[in-house]
Amino acid sequence: MNEPLHRALGLTDDEAESITKILGRAPNPLELSMYSVMWSEHCSYKSSRIHLKRLPTEGEHVLVGPGENAGVIDMGDGIAAAIRIESHNHPSAIEPYQGAATGAGGILRDIFTMGARPIALMDPLRFGPLEDPRSRWIAEGVVNGISGYGNSVGVPTVGGETVFDETYTGNPLVNVLCLGIMPTERLVLGQATGVGNLAVLLGSRTGRDGIGGVSVLASAGFSDDEADAAKRPNVQVGDPFEEKRLIEACLKLLDEGLAVGIQDLGGAGLCCATSETASRGGVGMDVDITTIPLREEGMEPFEIMTSESQERMLAIVEPGNLDRVMEICEKWEVLASVIGTVTDNAGALRILDGPGDDAIVLADVPASSLHDEAPLYERPLAEPADLADRRQRSANDLPAPESIADDLAAMLIDPSWVYSQYDHQLFLNTVAGPGSDATVLRLKDPATGADTGRGMGLTTDGNHRWCAVDPKRGTANTVAESVLNLACVGARPLALVNCLNFGNPEHPEVMWQLSEAIDGMTEACLAFDLPVVGGNVSLYNESKGTNIDPTPVVGVLGMVDDLQSPPPGKRWNDGDRIVLLGDPDATELSGSTWAFRQGHKQGSLPAIDYDAHAAVAGLTRDLVNDPGFITGVHDISSGGLGVCLAEMAIASGVGCTVARVGSHALLFSEAPSRVVVAVSADNLPTLEERAAAAGVPVTRLGLAHKDQFAVKGLVEVPLATLASASADRLPNALGGGTTQG
Amino acid sequence: MTKVGVVVFPGTNCEADVIESVRALGGEAEMVWHGDASLPAVDAVVIPGGFAHGDYLRPGAIAQFSAIMGAVKEFADKGGPVVGICNGFQVLTETGLLPGALQKNAGLKFLCQPAELRVATTNSALTSAAEVGQTLHIPINHFEGNFTCSPDTLAQLHDEDRVVVTYVDNPNGSMGDIAGVCNQGRNVVGLMPHPERASNALLGSEDGNVMFTSLLQSALTNA
Numbered sequence: 001m002n003e004p005l006h007r008a009l010g011l012t013d014d015e016a017e018s019i020t021k022i023l024g025r026a027p028n029p030l031e032l033s034m035y036s037v038m039w040s041e042h043c044s045y046k047s048s049r050i051h052l053k054r055l056p057t058e059g060e061h062v063l064v065g066p067g068e069n070a071g072v073i074d075m076g077d078g079i080a081a082a083i084r085i086e087s088h089n090h091p092s093a094i095e096p097y098q099g100a101a102t103g104a105g106g107i108l109r110d111i112f113t114m115g116a117r118p119i120a121l122m123d124p125l126r127f128g129p130l131e132d133p134r135s136r137w138i139a140e141g142v143v144n145g146i147s148g149y150g151n152s153v154g155v156p157t158v159g160g161e162t163v164f165d166e167t168y169t170g171n172p173l174v175n176v177l178c179l180g181i182m183p184t185e186r187l188v189l190g191q192a193t194g195v196g197n198l199a200v201l202l203g204s205r206t207g208r209d210g211i212g213g214v215s216v217l218a219s220a221g222f223s224d225d226e227a228d229a230a231k232r233p234n235v236q237v238g239d240p241f242e243e244k245r246l247i248e249a250c251l252k253l254l255d256e257g258l259a260v261g262i263q264d265l266g267g268a269g270l271c272c273a274t275s276e277t278a279s280r281g282g283v284g285m286d287v288d289i290t291t292i293p294l295r296e297e298g299m300e301p302f303e304i305m306t307s308e309s310q311e312r313m314l315a316i317v318e319p320g321n322l323d324r325v326m327e328i329c330e331k332w333e334v335l336a337s338v339i340g341t342v343t344d345n346a347g348a349l350r351i352l353d354g355p356g357d358d359a360i361v362l363a364d365v366p367a368s369s370l371h372d373e374a375p376l377y378e379r380p381l382a383e384p385a386d387l388a389d390r391r392q393r394s395a396n397d398l399p400a401p402e403s404i405a406d407d408l409a410a411m412l413i414d415p416s417w418v419y420s421q422y423d424h425q426l427f428l429n430t431v432a433g434p435g436s437d438a439t440v441l442r443l444k445d446p447a448t449g450a451d452t453g454r455g456m457g458l459t460t461d462g463n464h465r466w467c468a469v470d471p472k473r474g475t476a477n478t479v480a481e482s483v484l485n486l487a488c489v490g491a492r493p494l495a496l497v498n499c500l501n502f503g504n505p506e507h508p509e510v511m512w513q514l515s516e517a518i519d520g521m522t523e524a525c526l527a528f529d530l531p532v533v534g535g536n537v538s539l540y541n542e543s544k545g546t547n548i549d550p551t552p553v554v555g556v557l558g559m560v561d562d563l564q565s566p567p568p569g570k571r572w573n574d575g576d577r578i579v580l581l582g583d584p585d586a587t588e589l590s591g592s593t594w595a596f597r598q599g600h601k602q603g604s605l606p607a608i609d610y611d612a613h614a615a616v617a618g619l620t621r622d623l624v625n626d627p628g629f630i631t632g633v634h635d636i637s638s639g640g641l642g643v644c645l646a647e648m649a650i651a652s653g654v655g656c657t658v659a660r661v662g663s664h665a666l667l668f669s670e671a672p673s674r675v676v677v678a679v680s681a682d683n684l685p686t687l688e689e690r691a692a693a694a695g696v697p698v699t700r701l702g703l704a705h706k707d708q709f710a711v712k713g714l715v716e717v718p719l720a721t722l723a724s725a726s727a728d729r730l731p732n733a734l735g736g737g738t739t740q741g
Numbered sequence: 742m743t744k745v746g747v748v749v750f751p752g753t754n755c756e757a758d759v760i761e762s763v764r765a766l767g768g769e770a771e772m773v774w775h776g777d778a779s780l781p782a783v784d785a786v787v788i789p790g791g792f793a794h795g796d797y798l799r800p801g802a803i804a805q806f807s808a809i810m811g812a813v814k815e816f817a818d819k820g821g822p823v824v825g826i827c828n829g830f831q832v833l834t835e836t837g838l839l840p841g842a843l844q845k846n847a848g849l850k851f852l853c854q855p856a857e858l859r860v861a862t863t864n865s866a867l868t869s870a871a872e873v874g875q876t877l878h879i880p881i882n883h884f885e886g887n888f889t890c891s892p893d894t895l896a897q898l899h900d901e902d903r904v905v906v907t908y909v910d911n912p913n914g915s916m917g918d919i920a921g922v923c924n925q926g927r928n929v930v931g932l933m934p935h936p937e938r939a940s941n942a943l944l945g946s947e948d949g950n951v952m953f954t955s956l957l958q959s960a961l962t963n964a
Contacts, residue, residue, distance in 0.1 A: 147851050151882075152792045154754030241795025245751050331776075333751055421851045423882050425935075428758045431943045442943060449761055566943060 005029060009036035015375055022369045030351065030363045033302040034370065037268035038275065041539055044374035047505040048537040051518045059531030061494055069110040069190055069264065070180070071533025073495045073557060077452055079445060080184040082116035085177040085460070085499045085555045087538035091235040092174040093222060096141025100174050101149035101238040102210075105310050107178040108155060109264030112247050113313070115188045115254045116180030119427055120441060121150055123160035123176050124460040124499075124553045125418075128169030130733040135164070138172050140734050146176075147421040152240035153247070157422035158430055159439040160460055161553075162415045162730075165596075167464060170222055170543030175499045175536075177460055177555040181446045186254055190263035191280035192316045192342050197260060199274065199285060199340035200325060203246045203312040206270070207295035210236035210308025221504055221542035242311040242334075249332040250313055258321045258328075265312040271305045271370070273314040274340065275349050278367035281316075284345035288352050289362065291339045301351060301362050316342065381511035390602040391470075395595035396587065400664050404642075405717040407668075411593055411639040412646055412726035417734065431455060431566050437488035437635055440560060440567060455560035457491025462501075462553035463638065466670070469591035470605040471513040471550045475520035477605065477672045480613050482556040483528055484635045484675065487617040489567040490624035491558030493528060498535040498554050503547025505539045513550040514539075521552065527610035530556070565627045570634035570644075571652040572678030572704040578645070578656060579677045579684070581691060582616050582636075584699040586671030587663065593638050594668035606671040612696075613673040619694040620675050623687070630687070632678040640668040642711070644676050645701075646722050649709055655719040657710045658702035667714060678704060742769045743960045746783035748813065748829075750775040750793035750804050755826065755937065759789045762940040766950060768957045775807040784960035785822040785866075786813055788829030790882065790935060800828055800843065800885050801835035810836055822866035822959040823929045827883055830921070830931030839924055839931045840898065841890035843883075847914025851884040855945075856934055857909040858920055865905045865923040866959040867930040867952045877948040879934040881912060886933040888915040888922075898922055905930055928959065 006016040009032060019027050019035050027035065041047060057065040063080055064072035070084035088103025104121055111118045123146055128135030150157045155178070192199070253259050261281065263273045270292070278285040289301050295309070317325050322338070329336040343350075349370070351363040366373075384390065401407045419434035432440040438459035443452045461482045466474030483493050498521065503510040514537075525532060541548040572578065589595050590603025623630050632652070636644045641661065649656050661667055679687050684700075691698035710716040745763050747756045749772045760770040773780060775793075780786065793804035804810070810832075817823045817838055825833035833839040846852055860868050860875045871877070890898070895917055898904050905921040913933075921932025936949030 151851060151853075151884075152752075152795065154752075154791060239795075241752050241792065241797065244754070244792070244795075248751075331774075416854075420854045423851075423853050425853065425880060425882065425938050425944070426754060426758065428761055428938065428941065428944060449757065563943065566945065 006032055009033055010040060011036050015039060018375065022373060023365065028363065030302045030305065031365055033306055034271045034363060034365065037271055037306050038370040039374045043268050043272065045537055046375045047377050047379050047539060048514060049376055050378050051515050052535065054518055054522050055532040056522060056525050057532050059495065062531050062533055063187065066532065066534050069113045071495060071497060072114060072187060073533065074184065075443060077445065078184050079443065080182050080187055081456065081557060082111050082114045082180040082182065083495065083497055083555065083557055084110045084534050085175060085497045086536045087499050087501060088174045088176065089172060089501065089538050089541055092142050093138065093172055095235040096138045097145040098235050098237050100142040100145030102236045102310050103174055103176045104146055104149045105238045105243050106266045107176050108153065108243060108247065109266065109313065111178045111180035112250055113190055113262055113264045115186040116182035117251055117446060118155045118178050118180045119429060120179045120458065121155055121157045121176060122458060122460050122555065123157055124462055125160060126163045126165065126168045126173035126551065128164065128172065129166050130164050132169055135169055136734060142172065142174055143418050143421055149238050149240045151423040153244045154426060156424050156426040156430065158424050158441065159434045159458065161462065162418050165464065167549040171541045171548055173501050173541070173551060175553050177497065179458060179557065183447045188254055188259065188262055189280065190277055191261040192277035192283055192285060193260055193281040194318065195283065195342055195344045196319065197342040198317050198319055198322060198338045199287065199342065200315045200317050200336055201292060201312060201339045202249065202315060202329060202334055202336050204239065204242055204309055205293040205295045205335065206304055206307050207309045208299065208303055208307065211303055211306055221540040236308045236310050238310045245332045245334050246311055246313060249329050249334040252328050253315060253325060256324065258325050259315040259317055261316040263314045265314060267308065269305065269307045275367040275370040277314060277316060278347065278349055279371050282347065284343040284348040285340050285367065286343050286350045286352055287340035288355050288359065290354050291337055293335055293337055305351065379505055379511045380508045381515055382508035383512050384509055391604045394603040395589035395592065395600045396665055398595065398598055398600055404664055404667065404715040407594060408642050408646060408715065409722055409725035410597065411643050412722060413729050414726040417730035431563065432489050432569065436569060438485040438491065440489045442563065453563060455563035457486040457489050457558035457560055459485040460553060460555045461485065462551050464549035464551040465593060465596045466591045466605055467517060467552060468549035468601055469603060471516035472520035473605040473607060474591065475517040475552045476524040477608055478552060479521060479524035479528065479554055480608050480672050481635065481637050482554055483617050486556060486558040487620040488624065488633050488635050488675065490621055491560045492621060493530050493556050493558045495533045496525060496530050496554055496556045497533060498552060500535065500537045501541055501548065501551040501553065502539055503542045507547060510547055517550055517552045562625065567624050568630055568632045570648045571632040572648055572654060573631050574654050574705055575681065576631050576678040576704040577681055577684045578658060578701045578704055579679060579687060580674060580699040580701050581619060581677060581696050582674035583671065584697060586669045586674065587665035588669050588671055589665050592640060592668055592670045608672045615694055615696050616673050616675060619691060619696045623677065629683055630677050630679045634676050636674040636676065637670060640670050642667040646709060648676065648678065649719055650723045650726055654704050655706045655708045656702055656704045659712045660699065660701060661711050662713060664714065667711060743957045744769040744771065744783045745785045745787055745960065746771060746773040746780055748773050748775060748786065748788045748809055750807060752792040752795050753789055754791035755789035755935065758937040759787050762937040762949065762953050765940060766953050766957060773809060775809045778808040778812060780812045780816055784963055785956055786816055788825040788832050790827030790829060793828055793832060801831035804832045805836040814838065817929050820926060820928050821963055822956055824867055824956055825931040826935055827933055830933055831885065833929065833931045838929050839922055840894050841888055841922065843885045844887045844889055845885050846887050852912055853882045854880065854912065856881045856912060858906045858934060859909055861904045861907050862902045864902060865927050865930050867955050868905055869958055870955040871951045876909065878946040879936055879939040879949050881934050883933055886915065887913045888919045890916060901925065906932055
């Protein structure tokens with residue numbers, strides 16, 4: 001017996017029934033396929049929406065919050081910043097190069113759709129272990145894809161994360177954040193208004209690539225390799241040169257005020273763009289399917305409507321402006337075609353098989369029903385049955401390491417192999433680039449290019465180990481780490497976007513993780529007065545029946561109020577004093593990188609004291625913004641104090657002798673709210689006074705000197721040994737060459 | 742005031758950066774569209790970095806046929822200073838205004854990283870204000886920056902003092918560590934590193950400014 005069409009398209013029986021109720025009749029196959037993509041998990045957030053509502057979204061600088069193509073923040077001086085983060089996990093798992101490339105392409109369109117010029121990309125990446133050949137293939141392909149697309153499209157990749165862990169074997173996480181800036185007055189929204197206005201499709205021809213990407217690919221997990229390889233045609237193929245010309249043409253259209261609304265074509269393609277613009281504008285739209293430029297003959301209407309061919313935009317244009325629009329597109333060699341008209345037809349999206357009133361109607365659905373009436377699920381959630389028991393088992397009960405030097409070296413990883421393949425300097429904004437605690441970009445007036453004297457801080461952070469042990473505290477601590485990363489470059493946080501990477505929402509434990517993570521994020525955002533201005537939820541991250549560890553990733557934008565010189569960075573000079581700001585007695589090892597390396601994934605995560613955290617962050621920011629007062633600064637996170645000190649030593653080429661760290665627990669604990677500062681002997685007393693005044697504990701740890709990395713009573717190892725362990729890891733595993741592009 | 746024309750092809754992306762650097766030194770700069778058959782009144786021309794025409798076929802291969810290149814050749818033939826940076830260098834070798842070719846980096850990887858350069862001659866439109874032997878910290882950002890040419894051409898470049906800048910620690914396999922060369926007239930210069938990315942202390946280096954200063958001086962002499 002044949003499976004009913006709606007099930008083959010990924011719709012449940014109940015969902016099919018709802019569609020019949022909305023239409024008052026049974027949907028035809030084209031209509032059914034339109035609902036199937038729009039009601040997919042990826043497009044509708046049907047499992048997560050109910051929880052996302054809890055996040056705080058308002059703040060005094062917020063111009064546009066969640067729900068639009070990107071969040072928009074008022075940066076002052078008539079400048080607005082647009083920011084968004086997205087995932088392209090599943091496409092990257094089966095076609096790493098194109099998956100990552102089109103992830104970058106898609107998010108760029110979300111930004112220039114708002115009227116902003118994209119000025120920076122960040123790529124938080126997570127792969128399976130380097131020992132696994134397939135994970136290496138994925139990692140290399142993803143990095144090549146970002147390099148190949150991002151460099152060519154002309155938007156610098158200024159930071160990100162690179163994590164290797166067995167939880168991502170078979171299901172890597174490829175998240176991408178984009179930041180754009182615009183004159184505030186150019187801000188546009190993706191809506192259609194004005195009956196009689198024209199819908200103009202810009203950019204690439206529509207082909208058979210990416211059909212069902214959001215439903216077949218993004219909204220199901222991975223099971224067996226052969227079946228997954230067969231999904232490869234569901235991955236789109238990117239063309240950065242087309243995108244570059246599209247960016248220039250669209251920004252020119254918006255500069256001249258020629259578009260009343262503009263919307264990118266991403267997931268669910270034309271179906272999403274036409275219905276979203278009509279729905280937001282409260283109007284109807286007629287689309288003549290015969291006017292859409294195609295890559296090949298014989299494409300079915302459902303293929304045309306749901307194709308995810310890249311590098312396409314939909315502009316809503318007044319008829320009188322059409323000639324000028326065509327002229328601009330011709331200059332930039334961008335194909336432009338009128339494909340539809342805004343109507344007052346009670347919000348109906350109609351797909352017609354030709355021009356004129358007597359054309360055959362292929363589909364006729366209420367545009368808003370594709371969005372607003374998408375199902376909303378309150379899926380069952382349940383904490384793990386053995387949670388209480390697991391929380392009792394602290395990683396501090398593990399035996400002490402045989403060799404602290406070996407354990408330390410194993411946790412060091414220099415990501416420059418990755419970011420040296422990305423243009424991270426274009427636009428002359430990058431003051432602190434990849435490899436820094438946070439990126440710092442100059443804030444220049446997008447209209448005049450004039451330097452405002454201020455800077456933007458940008459960081460992405462995620463920690464699956466913390467969240468596996470405790471999704472709520474883990475997520476709260478992740479937000480806190482972002483705040484501290486920004487403080488280390490002198491920035492105060494303004495707004496947050498999130499990319500929530502979780503497993504299969506049909507598993508109650510995964511839904512519990514998601515709900516807990518959102519609670520943790522809400523708690524931390526309220527404590528730091530940090531509005532959430534956008535987000536993305538990626539579910540079904542599972543491989544062969546195993547869910548990934550919960551991995552909420554946050555991107556936080558901050559402001560450097562007076563950018564006089566580059567921030568000091570993670571370094572010290574020979575002879576500097578090394579000082580710890582924050583709790584000197586933190587020893588909890590549960591959830592730490594060190595514990596996970598021993599296979600220990602239980603215990604209780606250290607809780608955060610928000611007031612203490614704010615004090616440390618505030619003091620750090622003040623020290624950084626006092627040019628020349630401190631030599632270097634680095635927050636303590638993955639790998640604890642040990643990795644923090646080692647990274648500072650390696651970056652400086654100067655060793656250290658540290659005392660007062662009496663156990664491996666003190667060395668490897670990842671308890672929050674701690675920063676290491678390097679300061680000259682002359683400035684040390686003032687630093688201690690400033691810390692006391694700020695109510696922040698300050699502890700002298702030792703001295704930066706010589707060529708040994710020494711922690712008294714625990715470890716003494718040549719700095720060169722640690723440096724080569726760090727520097728050689730990625731080149732040795734991934735080789736020096738590219739395999740594609 | 743000295744005016745620099747900055748050529749923009751579809752796919753070029755460093756045009757605004759070059760203009761910012763030129764203006765910061767008191768020069769004037771304006772964009773010139775690749776489809777125009779003539780240059781506006783300018784005293785120097787820069788072909789900036791990026792991916793002209795998507796680098797399709799190979800970098801610079803299509804750009805050489807853009808209408809503006811006829812005017813740029815004419816301008817160069819009359820002694821006008823013409824500088825190609827990165828993709829612009831590739832365009833100039835494809836056009837035949839400079840010798841040699843830029844092939845894929847020896848490591849077969851895109852490289853965006855700091856580079857230490859040594860000024861090999863000050864007898865060029867881009868280095869007249871520098872000193873021979875001076876080291877400059879200027880970043881590179883390319884996949885195809887590995888300079889190559891015939892042994893005869895290499896000998897000629899050395900004999901005629903036309904190697905303009907070299908790498909101290911060769912990052913990409915370039916023959917003779919060459920980072921930039923000039924033509925016989927010394928008015929056309931191409932280099933892979935990006936001086937505009939070393940034009941402000943906030944960016945970590947101001948060493949690129951000596952090149953733009955040289956260019957503006959050459960332009961003044963030409964004007």
